[in-house]
Amino acid sequence: LFSEKDKEKMQAAKRSLCVIGAGPSGMSVLYHLEKLRLQGGRAVGEMPQVACFEKQNDWSGLWNYTWRTGTDEYGETVHGSMYRSLWSNNPKETIEYPDYTFEQHFGRKTPSFLPREAIRDYLSGRWNQYNLKPKVTLLHSVQSVTFDPAKEKFSVLVKDLEQNRVLDPKEFDYVVNCSGHFSNPNVPYFKGIERFPGRVVHTHDLRSWREFAGKRVLVVGSSYSAEDSVLQSVKFGASRVISSYRTNPLGFRWPESVSERPLVTEVGPSDGGGTEGWARFADGSVEKIDCIILATGYLHHYPYLAEQLRLRGPNLLYPAGLYKGIIWLAGGNNRLMYVGAQNQFYSFPMFDAQALWTVRYLTGGIQLPSSAEMDADTKPWLEREAALKSHQEAVDLQTDYTVGLAKQANYGFDLDASQLFYKWFDSRDEDITTYRDGQYVSKFTGKLAAPPTTPFMSAMDDSLSTFLANGKDE
Amino acid sequence: LFSEKDKEKMQAAKRSLCVIGAGPSGMSVLYHLEKLRLQGGRAVGEMPQVACFEKQNDWSGLWNYTWRTGTDEYGETVHGSMYRSLWSNNPKETIEYPDYTFEQHFGRKTPSFLPREAIRDYLSGRWNQYNLKPKVTLLHSVQSVTFDPAKEKFSVLVKDLEQNRVLDPKEFDYVVNCSGHFSNPNVPYFKGIERFPGRVVHTHDLRSWREFAGKRVLVVGSSYSAEDSVLQSVKFGASRVISSYRTNPLGFRWPESVSERPLVTEVGPSDGGGTEGWARFADGSVEKIDCIILATGYLHHYPYLAEQLRLRGPNLLYPAGLYKGIIWLAGGNNRLMYVGAQNQFYSFPMFDAQALWTVRYLTGGIQLPSSAEMDADTKPWLEREAALKSHQEAVDLQTDYTVGLAKQANYGFDLDASQLFYKWFDSRDEDITTYRDGQYVSKFTGKLAAPPTTPFMSAMDDSLSTFLANGKDE
Numbered sequence: 001l002f003s004e005k006d007k008e009k010m011q012a013a014k015r016s017l018c019v020i021g022a023g024p025s026g027m028s029v030l031y032h033l034e035k036l037r038l039q040g041g042r043a044v045g046e047m048p049q050v051a052c053f054e055k056q057n058d059w060s061g062l063w064n065y066t067w068r069t070g071t072d073e074y075g076e077t078v079h080g081s082m083y084r085s086l087w088s089n090n091p092k093e094t095i096e097y098p099d100y101t102f103e104q105h106f107g108r109k110t111p112s113f114l115p116r117e118a119i120r121d122y123l124s125g126r127w128n129q130y131n132l133k134p135k136v137t138l139l140h141s142v143q144s145v146t147f148d149p150a151k152e153k154f155s156v157l158v159k160d161l162e163q164n165r166v167l168d169p170k171e172f173d174y175v176v177n178c179s180g181h182f183s184n185p186n187v188p189y190f191k192g193i194e195r196f197p198g199r200v201v202h203t204h205d206l207r208s209w210r211e212f213a214g215k216r217v218l219v220v221g222s223s224y225s226a227e228d229s230v231l232q233s234v235k236f237g238a239s240r241v242i243s244s245y246r247t248n249p250l251g252f253r254w255p256e257s258v259s260e261r262p263l264v265t266e267v268g269p270s271d272g273g274g275t276e277g278w279a280r281f282a283d284g285s286v287e288k289i290d291c292i293i294l295a296t297g298y299l300h301h302y303p304y305l306a307e308q309l310r311l312r313g314p315n316l317l318y319p320a321g322l323y324k325g326i327i328w329l330a331g332g333n334n335r336l337m338y339v340g341a342q343n344q345f346y347s348f349p350m351f352d353a354q355a356l357w358t359v360r361y362l363t364g365g366i367q368l369p370s371s372a373e374m375d376a377d378t379k380p381w382l383e384r385e386a387a388l389k390s391h392q393e394a395v396d397l398q399t400d401y402t403v404g405l406a407k408q409a410n411y412g413f414d415l416d417a418s419q420l421f422y423k424w425f426d427s428r429d430e431d432i433t434t435y436r437d438g439q440y441v442s443k444f445t446g447k448l449a450a451p452p453t454t455p456f457m458s459a460m461d462d463s464l465s466t467f468l469a470n471g472k473d474e
Numbered sequence: 475l476f477s478e479k480d481k482e483k484m485q486a487a488k489r490s491l492c493v494i495g496a497g498p499s500g501m502s503v504l505y506h507l508e509k510l511r512l513q514g515g516r517a518v519g520e521m522p523q524v525a526c527f528e529k530q531n532d533w534s535g536l537w538n539y540t541w542r543t544g545t546d547e548y549g550e551t552v553h554g555s556m557y558r559s560l561w562s563n564n565p566k567e568t569i570e571y572p573d574y575t576f577e578q579h580f581g582r583k584t585p586s587f588l589p590r591e592a593i594r595d596y597l598s599g600r601w602n603q604y605n606l607k608p609k610v611t612l613l614h615s616v617q618s619v620t621f622d623p624a625k626e627k628f629s630v631l632v633k634d635l636e637q638n639r640v641l642d643p644k645e646f647d648y649v650v651n652c653s654g655h656f657s658n659p660n661v662p663y664f665k666g667i668e669r670f671p672g673r674v675v676h677t678h679d680l681r682s683w684r685e686f687a688g689k690r691v692l693v694v695g696s697s698y699s700a701e702d703s704v705l706q707s708v709k710f711g712a713s714r715v716i717s718s719y720r721t722n723p724l725g726f727r728w729p730e731s732v733s734e735r736p737l738v739t740e741v742g743p744s745d746g747g748g749t750e751g752w753a754r755f756a757d758g759s760v761e762k763i764d765c766i767i768l769a770t771g772y773l774h775h776y777p778y779l780a781e782q783l784r785l786r787g788p789n790l791l792y793p794a795g796l797y798k799g800i801i802w803l804a805g806g807n808n809r810l811m812y813v814g815a816q817n818q819f820y821s822f823p824m825f826d827a828q829a830l831w832t833v834r835y836l837t838g839g840i841q842l843p844s845s846a847e848m849d850a851d852t853k854p855w856l857e858r859e860a861a862l863k864s865h866q867e868a869v870d871l872q873t874d875y876t877v878g879l880a881k882q883a884n885y886g887f888d889l890d891a892s893q894l895f896y897k898w899f900d901s902r903d904e905d906i907t908t909y910r911d912g913q914y915v916s917k918f919t920g921k922l923a924a925p926p927t928t929p930f931m932s933a934m935d936d937s938l939s940t941f942l943a944n945g946k947d948e
Contacts, residue, residue, distance in 0.1 A: 067668040068661060070544045070552070070679050075658050075775045077545055084671075165781065184549050187542060194541040197558075199685045205544050210749055211673045211685075211765065275684055275934075291685065301549045307639065460749075 015048040017362065018156050018172040020145075022054035022136040023061020024348050025340030026178035027127050028355030034130040036359060048174065048362050053158055055079065055141035059127065061180055063120040069205040074161040076141055079183045081204045081298070085232065085462045086116045089224055093440040093449065094420050095119075095348045098413035100126040101444050108471055112449040113436040113456065117464035123348075145175055146306045147332045154335070157304075176337045176358060177302060181315065184301030187294055188220075192268035198277045198291040203229060206293065213237035216288060218279050220244045220264055221295035229295040230258055231432065235457050242279070242287055252432035261285060267292065300341070309336055315343045317398050318381040323374035324405060326354055327361075334368055337361075345395050349415050350402045357409040366408065395421040417443065433457050489522040491836065492630050492646040494619075496528035496610040497535020498822050499814030500652035501601050502829030508604040510833060522648065522836050527632050529553065529615035533601065535654055537594040543679040548635040550615055553657045555678045555772070559706065559936045560590045563698055567914040567923065568894050569593075569822045572887035574600040575918050582945055586923040587910040587930065591938035597822075619649060620780045621806045628809070631778075650811045650832060651776060655789065658775030661768055662694075666742035672751045672765040677703060680767065687711035690762060692753050694718045694738055695769035703769040704732055705906065709931050716753070716761055726906035735759060741766065774815070783810055789817045791872050792855040797848035798879060800828055801835075808842055811835075819869050823889050824876045831883040840882065869895040891917065907931050 019026045030052055037047055055076055058064050066072070066080040088095065091112040092102050102110055105125040110118070127133070137158075143166060144157040154172045159165065185204040193200060199211075203225050209232040217238045219229045222245035233241045234255055241258045243250055249260040262282035267289075270276040280286045300319075302310050308331030311319060319341055321329050328336040339354045340347075360366040368374060381401070388394050399418045406415050420440055427435040436456035439449040452459070453470040493500045504526055511521055529550055532538050540546070540554040562569065565586040566576050576584055579599040584592070601607070611632075617640060618631040628646045633639065659678040667674060673685075677699050683706040691712045693703045696719035707715045708729055715732045717724055723734040736756035741763075744750040754760045774793075776784050782805030785793060793815055795803050802810040813828045814821075834840040842848060855875070862868050873892045880889050894914055901909040910930035913923040926933070927944040 065668065067670070067674060070676070071658060073661060073663075075551075075773070075777060077549075077551060084669075164786075184545060187547060189547075194539065195558075196541070197682055197684045199682060200541060202544070205679070208671055208673060210671045213749070271935075275687070299549070303549060312638075461745075 014046075015173040015362065016171070017048040017050045017174045017176065018142075018145075018154065018170070019050060019052040019176045019178060020142050021061060021178040021180060022052055022056075022059040022138075023063070023178060023180055023340070024123060025061075025180070025351040025355065026052055026054070026176070027059060027123070027132065027136075028348075028352045029176055029178065029339060029358060030132050030135050031127060031130060032352075032356045032359040034132060034135075036363065038130070046363055050135065051170070051172070052136045053140040053142050054136050054138050055161065057139060059133065059136055059138075060120050060123050062182060063116060063123060065116060065120075067207060069207065074139075074141075074164070076161065077183070079180070081182050081185075082116055083203070083206050083232070084208050085236075085460070086228075087113050087436060087456060087459075087462065088116075088119055089113075089228060089436070090345070090347070091420060091424055091438065091440040091449070092119070093442050094346065094417045094424070096442060096444060097126055097348060097352060098415070098444045100129065101442060103442070103445050103447065106468075106471065109447060109450040110467075110471065111452040112438055112440045113452065115459075115462035115464070115467055117462065118467045121464055142179075142304050144304050144306070145309060147309060147336070149333060152333060152335065154332070174335045174337070174362060175332070176339055177305065177311075177341075178339045179302065181300045181341060182298045184299050185294075186297045186299045188296055190220075190264055191266040193292070195269055196267045196277050196292065197269040197275060198289070200292045200294070202294040202296065204298070209233060209236035212291065214239050215290040216240040216242075217291055217293060218242050218244060218264065218267075218287075218289040219293045219295055221297065222246060222248065222250055223295070223297060225297060226250065226295035227252070227432065229293050230254070231457075233293070234258060234433075242289065244279070244281060252428065255433060261287070306331070308332075311338060311341055316385060317343050317394060318378070318385050318401065320378065320382055323368070323377060324354075324357065324408075325401060326358060327368065327374065329371065329374060329378075342398070342401075345398050345421055346402050346415070346417065349417075350398065350405075353402055353406040353409060353411050353415060356411055357405050360409050365410075391425050392422060414443070488520075489647040489836065490645070491522040491524045491648045491650065492616075492619075492628065492644070493524060493526040493650045493652060494616050495535060495652040495654060496526055496530075496533040496612075497537070497652060497654055497814070498597060499535075499654070499825040499829065500526055500528070500650070501533060501597070501606065501610075502822075502826045503650055503652065503813060503832060504606050504609050505601060505604060506826075506830045506833040508606060508609075510837065512604070520837055524609065525644070525646070526610045527614040527616050528610050528612050529635065531613060533607065533610055533612075534594050534597050536656060537590060537597060539590060539594075541681060543681065548613075548615075548638070550635065551657070553654070555656050555659075556590055557677070557680050557706070558682050559710075559934070560702075561587050561910060561930060561933075561936065562590075562593055563587075563702060563910070564819070564821070565894060565898060565912065565914040565923070566593070567916045568820065568891045568898070570916060570918060571600055571822060571826060572889070572918045574603065575916060577916070577919050577921065580942075580945065583921060583924040584941075584945065585926040586912055586914045587926070589933075589936035589938070589941055591936065592941045595938055616653075616778050618778050618780070619783060621783060621810070623807060626807060626809065628806070648809045648811070648836060649806070650813055651779065651785075651815075652813045653776065655774045655815060656772045658773050659768075660771045660773045662770055664694075664738055665740040667766070669743055670741045670751050670766065671743040671749060672763070674766045674768070676768040676770065678772070683707060683710035686765065686767075688713050689764040690714040690716075691765055691767060692716050692718060692738065692741075692761070692763040693767045693769055695771065696720055696722065696724055697769070697771060699771060700724065700769035701726070701906065703767050704728070705931075707767070708732060708907075716763065718753070718755060726902065729907060735761070780805070782806075785812060785815055790859060791817050791868060792852070792859050792875065794852065794856055797842070797851060798828075798831065798882075799875060800832060801842065801848065803845065803848060803852075816872070816875075819872050819895055820876050820889070820891065823891075824872065824879075827876055827880040827883060827885050827889060830885055831879050834883050839884075865899050866896060888917070 139161045155169045185202040217233045244264045266280045613635045629643045659676040691707045718738045740754045814825045
């Protein structure tokens with residue numbers, strides 16, 4: 001069909017793509033590139049050449065649990081923020097891939113809320129369908145990304161962690177940044193914290209909740225991370241849990257051992273050499289506490305990206321500066337994409353729609369409007385987010401965003417999971433300790449989830465083997 | 475004396491120097507440069523122009539305690555490795571600056587073993603003599619150092635952490651690397667550690683010992699850090715402490731709650747969801763434990779230095795590749811120096827001698843022999859270290875090194891503290907729980923230290939204010 005010369009030309013014309021990170025976002029990019037290639041929908045010559053660099057020892061990003069904290073064995077900042085005994089807080093029906101359902105993966109119905117290892121197993125199953133592991137360069141950390149507007153090329157410096165060697169700069173036509181934004185902790189200071197006698201830990205560095213058994217725990221924060229910290233503390237035997245919020249209390253019907261207080265204003269020891277810790281709150285109340293868990297969220301942090309390429313700011317459903325939530329507008333001449341940079345109700349399916357959109361764009365299926373139009377396109381989203389009044393409205397925003405993106409990318413499935421999220425909100429309001437025992441209907445199989453073998457609050461074993469064994473008993 | 479033209483020429487001839495880190499090593503470099511300048515011993519034109527970059531919020535390196543762990547508020551790796559209630563483990567008489575004694579600083583005699591804040595206060599006192607604070611650029615992190623052999627210049631990239639901005643590259647004729655080597659933890663893996671139910675923490679990330687009250691603690695390691703971890707655990711009420719060693723037991727006469735075991739081979743939970751942790755040791759014994767403290771030391775880690783400039787390898791009294799323990803031989807054409815890169819008995823005074831040696835070299839007072847001669851000069855030291863048979867011999871090596879360096883640099887004081895170290899070894903062997911209550915004679919004042927107000931094992935208050943108040947009572 002093609003002469004050797006033709007093939008060489010096509011090879012030379014191939015655009016090169018650097019994917020940073022092999023978590024669910026980066027893997028969705030690889031997945032859709034491979035899916036498209038296998039479908040033969042595009043001439044092979046039009047498919048970009050891809051390199052994917054992952055600094056961890058395996059794929060799946062945050063879902064790749066590490067017992068390490070701080071720095072890893074190569075001196076790199078530890079990426080992992082997950083703790084032992086973490087179970088998804090969304091029903092699996094809201095994070096399901098339409099073309100690879102949980103039922104397909106496990107060969108049976110499973111409960112709606114799964115332990116971390118089961119979710120990771122599911123992710124790996126989808127990626128293994130296309131044998132994507134060899135496409136990921138593991139234990140390679142991206143050190144710097146700069147863009148030369150004249151050449152329209154990125155220069156990427158990558159460190160081989162095992163060799164402890166920065167490789168020669170590599171040139172790429174496109175970069176997709178998929179390194180995630182739940183790894184760089186936001187750690188506020190409170191007066192006296194440097195003298196507090198007990199442990200002070202951000203959830204990023206927390207691995208086991210068992211150490212809080214019998215302790216009086218202060219949890220600072222008021223988002224999902226704080227809520228789960230309260231629950232996990234209770235589950236593993238904390239004698240007392242105080243939840244401190246900045247603006248609004250979490251407001252759930254908590255077990256008796258839990259109480260809520262406004263923002264902590266000062267902490268300290270009972271005296272210079274005191275063994276007892278205490279915290280004072282904005283309402284003037286003082287409580288004795290043994291340890292402080294900072295469930296205070298994360299900050300966008302991409303220090304390897306040149307300044308004009310770097311997304312900053314708070315964790316939003318629609319971060320400013322990204323056309324369609326993907327194309328970086330302030331630099332890189334529409335050649336830098338972010339996948340998964342949003343605050344998330346939708347997670348895996350949203351990343352997947354973003355990834356397919358990105359692949360369509362890279363292979364010529366989606367054309368960009370002018371810079372002014374792209375910039376203007378983001379504005380209504382930012383205004384809408386600024387005006388949000390409820391969780392439900394927040395879900396609606398992300399539903400509209402995700403469904404719209406999927407439509408433009410010809411994704412082929414309806415990703416609207418808003419009804420599932422509404423039900424989830426209701427069940428949390430009803431009883432925060434039992435919401436993970438709820439059962440939801442999969443949009444894609446039409447089936448109701450299995451009931452949990454053990455209620456979440458008494459399920460102490462989070463291993464995949466136990467999860468799989470439970471299934472066999474049914 | 476000089477015409478304007480002369481002055482301009484001299485200015486142009488000035489060599490520029492980048493000091494990385496404002497801990498005791500970096501500050502000694504600034505101190506001796508300033509001392510020399512004030513003495514007027516060299517024409518001002520011959521003094522190098524100096525920039526000192528420190529990524530922390532203040533000077534004093536490790537002695538600048540931070541309650542943070544993991545990453546700091548700027549996303550940088552936390553430098554600090556010190557915990558609350560840390561007291562020097564060397565008598566202060568072995569870390570005393572001859573030209574600024576502890577008695578001079580505190581205005582009275584003090585005990586031989588001081589809490590961290592008192593030592594930091596002492597360090598600041600010496601540096602404040604010359605008003606050195608304005609010479610340190612705080613909250614600036616060095617990102618990369620490369621050397622151009624043709625231009626004989628270093629290019630240094632520095633990040634302004636508060637501005638979150640990498641500054642334009644700066645050129646320097648010389649670099650002194652003083653960033654320390656007790657910040658990047660060596661964290662070994664043990665089978666099962668990812669499923670161990672309790673806390674696993676390297677001492678780098680440990681801040682408060684109080685959390686171990688009532689716990690069964692496993693301390694892994696067999697150097698000074700491990701020994702102090704055992705002591706601190708006992709001091710703050712651990713119910714049981716097991717010390718696990720790789721080669722030789724620490725071998726002290728421990729309190730009853732302490733026992734020693736060979737290397738841990740596996741750890742785990744009592745079952746899949748078990749609340750109890752256990753550890754198995756190389757002798758086959760198994761013990762129930764609640765938490766694991768990895769007192770397993772640190773690794774040289776200078777990721778910002780170009781590869782050919784980077785010291786690697788284990789923590790040694792005489793690391794290979796450094797002429798006089800200072801001049802880096804493998805790159806940088808004798809323009810890169812390391813101060814404080816040694817494993818340490820001597821600390822502040824050794825850094826001080828190295829710093830003065832460096833300043834003499836920079837200002838023409840010390841000439842280097844040929845590369846071959848410099849390389850040959852290091853060999854006997856490496857052989858001597860490899861053949862060490864006792865702590866005493868190790869001290870002797872560092873005594874000979876430090877005294878020799880001081881002599882060549884015309885330091886003006888005899889730094890030999892070997893007799894103090896021998897006495898210290900003896901007192902530790904006698905009773906490891908009371909060695910910090912010992913009193914030593916200062917070489918430079920000739921006076922015996924004050925007795926401690928409270929024995930170390932019952933001194934629960936490590937604050938400077940209490941330390942100063944105790945002195946007033948006497």
